[in-house]
Amino acid sequence: MRRLPVFTAAILFALSGVSAHAETPTSILNASYDVARELYVAIDAAYVAKYAKDTGKTLEVKQSHAGSSKQARSILEGLDADVVTFNQATDIQVLADKGFVAADWAEKFPNGASPYYSLPVFLVRAGNPKGIKDWSDLVRDDVKLVFPNPKTSGNARYTYLAATAYAKEAFGNDEAKVDAFIKKFLANVAVFDTGGRAATTTFVEREIGDVLITFETETTGIRKEFGVDKFDTVVPSVSLLADFPVAVVDKVADKRGSKEIATDYLNFLYSPEGQTILAEFGNRVRDKAVAEKYAGSFQPVRLVTIEDVFGGWPTVNKKYFGSDGLLDQQLAGQ
Amino acid sequence: MTSLDVSVGEVGAGARQRSRKIYGRGQGRVVPGFRLSLGVTLLYAALIICLPLATLIVVGARLGPAEYWAVVSSPRALASYRVTLGAAALATLFNTIYGFALAWVLVRHEFPGRRVLDAVVDLPFALPTAVAGIALTALFARNGWFGEPLSLIGIKVAYTQLGIALAMAFTSLPFIVRTLQPVMEELDGEIEEAARTLGAGNVTIFFRVVLPILVPALLAGVSLAFARCLGEFGAVIFIAGNQPYQTEITALLAFIRIEEYEYSAAAAIATVMLGTAFVLLVVTNALQAYARRHELTP
Amino acid sequence: MSAASGTSRGQPQRGWSRYVLLGSVLLVTAIVIGAPILAVFIQALSQGLAIALESLAHPDTRAAIWLSVVVAIVVVPVNTLFGIAAAWSIAKFRFPGRKLLLAIVELPFSVSPIVAGISYLFVYGGQGLFGPFLEAHDLKIMFALPGIILATTFVTAPFVARELLPLMQLQGNSDEEVAATLGAHGWQTFFRVTLPNIRWGLLYGVVLCNARVLGEFGAVSIVSGNIRGETNTLPLHVEMLYHDYNAAGAFAAAAVLTLVALVTLLVKTLLERVSSHA
Numbered sequence: 001m002r003r004l005p006v007f008t009a010a011i012l013f014a015l016s017g018v019s020a021h022a023e024t025p026t027s028i029l030n031a032s033y034d035v036a037r038e039l040y041v042a043i044d045a046a047y048v049a050k051y052a053k054d055t056g057k058t059l060e061v062k063q064s065h066a067g068s069s070k071q072a073r074s075i076l077e078g079l080d081a082d083v084v085t086f087n088q089a090t091d092i093q094v095l096a097d098k099g100f101v102a103a104d105w106a107e108k109f110p111n112g113a114s115p116y117y118s119l120p121v122f123l124v125r126a127g128n129p130k131g132i133k134d135w136s137d138l139v140r141d142d143v144k145l146v147f148p149n150p151k152t153s154g155n156a157r158y159t160y161l162a163a164t165a166y167a168k169e170a171f172g173n174d175e176a177k178v179d180a181f182i183k184k185f186l187a188n189v190a191v192f193d194t195g196g197r198a199a200t201t202t203f204v205e206r207e208i209g210d211v212l213i214t215f216e217t218e219t220t221g222i223r224k225e226f227g228v229d230k231f232d233t234v235v236p237s238v239s240l241l242a243d244f245p246v247a248v249v250d251k252v253a254d255k256r257g258s259k260e261i262a263t264d265y266l267n268f269l270y271s272p273e274g275q276t277i278l279a280e281f282g283n284r285v286r287d288k289a290v291a292e293k294y295a296g297s298f299q300p301v302r303l304v305t306i307e308d309v310f311g312g313w314p315t316v317n318k319k320y321f322g323s324d325g326l327l328d329q330q331l332a333g334q
Numbered sequence: 335m336t337s338l339d340v341s342v343g344e345v346g347a348g349a350r351q352r353s354r355k356i357y358g359r360g361q362g363r364v365v366p367g368f369r370l371s372l373g374v375t376l377l378y379a380a381l382i383i384c385l386p387l388a389t390l391i392v393v394g395a396r397l398g399p400a401e402y403w404a405v406v407s408s409p410r411a412l413a414s415y416r417v418t419l420g421a422a423a424l425a426t427l428f429n430t431i432y433g434f435a436l437a438w439v440l441v442r443h444e445f446p447g448r449r450v451l452d453a454v455v456d457l458p459f460a461l462p463t464a465v466a467g468i469a470l471t472a473l474f475a476r477n478g479w480f481g482e483p484l485s486l487i488g489i490k491v492a493y494t495q496l497g498i499a500l501a502m503a504f505t506s507l508p509f510i511v512r513t514l515q516p517v518m519e520e521l522d523g524e525i526e527e528a529a530r531t532l533g534a535g536n537v538t539i540f541f542r543v544v545l546p547i548l549v550p551a552l553l554a555g556v557s558l559a560f561a562r563c564l565g566e567f568g569a570v571i572f573i574a575g576n577q578p579y580q581t582e583i584t585a586l587l588a589f590i591r592i593e594e595y596e597y598s599a600a601a602a603i604a605t606v607m608l609g610t611a612f613v614l615l616v617v618t619n620a621l622q623a624y625a626r627r628h629e630l631t632p
Numbered sequence: 633m634s635a636a637s638g639t640s641r642g643q644p645q646r647g648w649s650r651y652v653l654l655g656s657v658l659l660v661t662a663i664v665i666g667a668p669i670l671a672v673f674i675q676a677l678s679q680g681l682a683i684a685l686e687s688l689a690h691p692d693t694r695a696a697i698w699l700s701v702v703v704a705i706v707v708v709p710v711n712t713l714f715g716i717a718a719a720w721s722i723a724k725f726r727f728p729g730r731k732l733l734l735a736i737v738e739l740p741f742s743v744s745p746i747v748a749g750i751s752y753l754f755v756y757g758g759q760g761l762f763g764p765f766l767e768a769h770d771l772k773i774m775f776a777l778p779g780i781i782l783a784t785t786f787v788t789a790p791f792v793a794r795e796l797l798p799l800m801q802l803q804g805n806s807d808e809e810v811a812a813t814l815g816a817h818g819w820q821t822f823f824r825v826t827l828p829n830i831r832w833g834l835l836y837g838v839v840l841c842n843a844r845v846l847g848e849f850g851a852v853s854i855v856s857g858n859i860r861g862e863t864n865t866l867p868l869h870v871e872m873l874y875h876d877y878n879a880a881g882a883f884a885a886a887a888v889l890t891l892v893a894l895v896t897l898l899v900k901t902l903l904e905r906v907s908s909h910a
Contacts, residue, residue: 029859037876064859065872070593077757078767079775079857094595149576152593191493192577194590197875205879206475208493225877255770323596324408331578332409365724365808366818372727374717379736382714382786386751387739389761393754432660439657443650451658453901457665460840460893462847464867465886468874469668472675472883479667504664558742565744568849568867572874585746585850592750592854601754604747611743615735618742 025258027060028265031081033068033154033244034195035218039281040065040085046277047268051261059261067195068154075100075249082253082262085246085269087215088154090313092247105247114243115269116283118215119303120159122234123203123222130210134236135166138211139184146191146209148199150327155196159213160327161316162240165309169238183330204231215242216298220282233299241303244283387608394601405602413579414587415606421495421583422563425502426510429559432503433510434552440511441518459508463568466504471573474500493575498583501570502563509562513555517548517625550625554618561614565607672890675883687873687881688888695861696869697888702777703865704845707785711841715792716834720826722793723800724808734797741790748786749854752779775857780865783851788844795837799830832907836900843896847889 032040044061051059064071064081072091075081076098084101086092092113095101106112124132130143138145150156163185164178171177190209193199196218203212204226211234212219219233246266253259268274275287279294310316320326397405405411440452458466474481474491481492491497521544529539567585575581582590584607591600676684687693718737722730740748754760756773766773773779807829811821827834849867856863864872866889873882 034875062859062862064857066858067593069595073593073595074775074857076595076759077753077774078763078772079859080772149578149590151578152590189577191575192582194571194576194586194593195875200877201875202493206471206492207477208475221877323594323599328410364812365805366812366821367720368725370818371717371721372725374714375721375733375737378714378717378789379733382782382789383736383740386748386755386786389754390747390751432657432664435653435657436661439654443654445654449901451661453897454661454665456897456900457669457893460843460847460896461669462849462867462870462886462889462893464849464870465672465847465889465893466668468870468882468886469671469675472671473667479671480663504668507664561742565742565747567744567746585744588746588750589854592753597754597759600750604750607744607747611747612735612739615738615742619735619738 024057025256025261026058027062028082028258028261029062029064029080030083030085030265031064031071031075031079031249032085033071033087034065034197035155035200035215035221036085036087037063037065037197038221039217039278039283042277042281043269043274046273047265050268050273051264061265065197067148067152069152075252080252080256081249082256082258083246083248083266085244085266086154087242087244088157088313089243089245090317091154092245093313095247095249100249100251101247102250106245108248109246109266110270111286112243112245113247114245114286115266115274116244116278116285118217118242118244118283119235119239119301120155120162120213120242121216121219121239121301122236123212123214123219124210124232124234126230126232128232128234132211132234135163135185135238136170138163138188138213139181140188143188143211144190144209145185145188145211145213146193146199146203147189147213148196149192149194150321152194153196153199155214155218156199157321158215158240158242160320161306161310162236162238164320165240165304166236166238168309179326179330186330216284217282220297235299235301238302238304240309241305390601390604390608393598394605397598397602401598402602405599406606410578410582411584411587411603411606414582414584417495417498417581418564418583418585421498422502422560424495424499425506425563426556426560428499428503429507429510430552430556433507433555433559434514434548436507437511437514437518441515455511456508458504458506463505463566464572467501467569467572470497470501470504470569474573492573493577493581495581497573497575498570498581501573502566505566505569506559506562509559510552510555513551513558513622514548517551521547550621554621554625557614557618557621561611561618564610564614669890669894672883672886675879676887678883679880683880684884684887687878687884690881692861692864693869693873693881693885696864696866696885699777699780699862699864700846700866703781703784704842706781707788707845708838708842710785711788711845712792712834712838714789715794715796715837715841718793719796719800723797724805737793738790740786740788741794745783745787745848745850745852746854749783749851752783752786752851752855756782774855775859775863777863779855780852780863783855784845784848787848787851788841791841791844792834792837795833795840796830799833800826803829832903836903839896839899839903843893846892 030040030044040063044063048059048061051057064079068086068088068091071084071086072094075084075095084092084095089106092101092105096103096105102108109115122132124130131137132143137143147159148156150160164182167178167181171181191199191202193202196214199212199214200218200222202208204222216233216235219231223231223233246269248259248262248266250259253262269278270286272287272290275285275290279285279290282297284298285291306313306316318325394402436455440448471492473479474484474497476482476485476492484491491500525543526539529543534542565585570583571586574583574586576586584603588600588603588607591603722734722737753774756762756766756779758767758774773782807825808821811825816824847867852865853868856865856868858864858868858872860872866885870882870885870889873885
């Protein structure tokens with residue numbers, strides 16, 4: 001009788017054996033956004049160690065990094081990613097709409113499937129020579145900005161929307177004034193790279209521009225990498241909460257038989273160990289204990305959300321980012 | 335052997351005449367392997383070259399004429415054509431002068447290191463474009479070897495149209511030099527000598543005697559180089575700045591449209607690039623054929 | 633014959649103008665071509681040889697080098713065979729549509745690699761022409777080795793043909809005809825008569841094709857999927873390291889590619905020398 005579970009397993013195995021990938025895969029692929037390169041090197045190393053301890057098996061977590069929208073597109077075209085860790089919900093929604101990800105993906109993991117979050121902040125050169133304090137300083141004639149192209153980079157979409165959210169508050173929703181502010185803001189951009197990391201390279205290595213606008217976590221990484229005395233982080237009066245949603249790509253995971261590992265991998269991001277790594281890299285985390293421990297490394301800020309200010313991603317995408325949407329018009333007006 | 339011979343098509347009037355004679359007899363079927371070689375070529379051309387390009391055209395055509403026109407003539411697309419054409423024109427102009435001088439020096443001058451220089455001309459062709467891109471960016475960025483002194487006198491290269499032109503000039507240089515070189519070698523100085531004995535000065539000789547002979551080959555090289563400039567991607571994106579309406583090349587716009595899931599739009603823009611490339615190719619071949627008809631009949 | 637093999641003919645210009653011309657050409661060449669090459673090596677060694685070597689020994693870099701080599705091993709022979717077939721059929725025979733075929737064979741040379749990448753996406757991508765079929769049969773082309781190979785094949789298709797065509801046309805058909813008259817069959821004619829005539833041009837075409845295969849960037853960047861250590865070719869790896877805060881590593885990888893380019897030029901120069909003495 002003790003053999004029963006084995007038999008059940010064998011039958012289940014036989015049933016599922018139609019698929020060629022019935023055995024546990026030895027690797028999974030995480031398709032992620034551009035500036036998360038170093039973060040996931042650390043996460044993956046920790047997870048692989050934990051996995052080995054739990055199961056006694058070796059696992060390889062492969063990484064692919066590019067603009068979040070580009071990654072979603074690649075998956076639709078056949079990139080076999082088992083999990084996605086993106087920087088905006090829209091890109092997962094695209095996958096859900098095409099049946100690659102469960103429709104209720106946001107409920108599959110806690111906090112709307114967003115284990116951590118960040119916000120657009122400013123990185124300025126040491127000593128803040130231009131005296132940058134808030135969004136209003138970024139439209140001055142003597143200030144040059146660097147952030148990626150909002151059309152291809154989720155990072156830049158948050159930047160663009162955060163500036164718009166600030167302008168909406170400052171001008172009491174006067175559309176003409178908001179529009180003028182954003183046009184000036186865009187006119188001040190020195191270089192529009194395609195991804196968040198290319199923008200960092202432009203600002204840091206090529207010394208272009210006075211302000212780099214990017215995720216807080218990226219500014220932490222830059223200061224760690226290039227020296228805390230070389231750059232200062234400036235947190236504006238208000239910014240936009242940037243969720244970093246995650247999901248299992250069911251279509252791929254079902255095919256490869258990796259669903260269990262994929263789910264476990266994403267759950268690891270919520271564990272105290274995962275949350276600690278995330279916080280170490282300058283991400284704001286959900287776990288109370290970890291958040292408290294790292295409270296000192298994050299400046300206080302008032303955060304607004306896409307839902308509050310703009311009524312959600314679908315509205316935003318239609319109004320601002322579609323072909324000939326508001327962004328295209330504002331850029332064309334230069 | 336022709337060194338990096340950028341000229342395909344017909345070769346040499348002598349060979350042409352000889353070939354005609356052979357072809358005249360029984361369509362050259364004396365030579366074996368017609369069916370096999372043509373079969374392989376057609377199969378390969380169909381599968382590797384024509385199928386993808388035809389698919390591209392079909393995807394672009396799905397838009398319908400009105401929408402297609404709207405996409406390819408949108409302000410952002412027009413701006414990208416302006417940036418690309420402008421930078422390519424500047425790069426080609428630079429290469430016309432520099433490439434001409436370089437070819438001239440290689441053919442007419444004897445100096446230590448001439449062979450090295452001759453080999454170096456092909457370097458931009460053998461070097462991966464991405465490597466060229468990061469190397470040029472490192473040199474011409476504001477903190478680079480050349481970028482720093484240039485920025486002191488107010489010239490910005492990296493992240494401007496000038497930078498795009500520089501990257502294009504780098505990758506397309508060999509094409510002008512290598513089309514001019516063989517023709518310059520044909521020009522053995524006798525005609526110049528004749529003109530000199532007739533009392534013509536150096537300047538007159540160059541513009542009235544030498545240049546007219548070289549013009550067809552020069553134009554063929556120019557159109558080939560120009561075509562390469564229009565399509566260049568790897569070297570340009572690192573140094574361009576990629577700002578829509580300012581420093582965004584057409585190839586990048588097509589790339590971005592793909593990333594935005596705007597497949598038909600990407601296809602439409604890509605067909606514009608494909609059409610331009612094809613027209614330039616036909617022009618180049620016509621010019622080369624013309625140049626060859628004239629090179630051996632002075 | 634190439635410039636390198638001939639001596640300078642004609643009347644050399646005299647006086648200072650000659651030196652001004654020569655001097656300015658050398659100066660511009662040093663700035664435009666010399667400096668970038670030098671910059672690659674200096675940047676690669678900016679943190680010392682040890683760091684550069686360490687970066688090259690990283691598993692992802694090794695995987696990228698290996699992937700590029702595999703792609704070259706597949707693509708170069710395929711394009712060599714195609715180049716010979718195309719040059720043979722176009723140079724040795726007349727048939728209707730010959731000029732069009734020539735234009736098609738040359739097209740990848742002047743079309744942007746981006747156009748190539750996009751086109752391949754439309755054929756083999758998940759939503760492309762063959763997408764549903766490939767998915768139904770669990771065949772992976774995009775974002776895997778086959779896609780990279782196909783896109784690279786397209787971009788480098790004309791290189792061998794471009795070297796052989798002028799050569800075969802210049803040599804005409806007489807040798808082959810004599811061989812045929814003497815009763816040689818097709819392959820004998822090819823291996824004993826044609827091949828010795830074109831071998832240097834062929835070899836050069838192969839070397840050049842190889843350099844471009846190893847360096848292809850635009851088309852591959854669309855079809856690769858950027859999986860570290862798996863679908864990153866060496867040029868893509870250079871770009872990735874460049875954006876990884878790892879300039880030294882990027883330039884170390886770039887230096888490998890630059891060395892390949894320099895070796896290519898060396899081989900080319902040697903081939904020219906051998907062929908001019910042949």
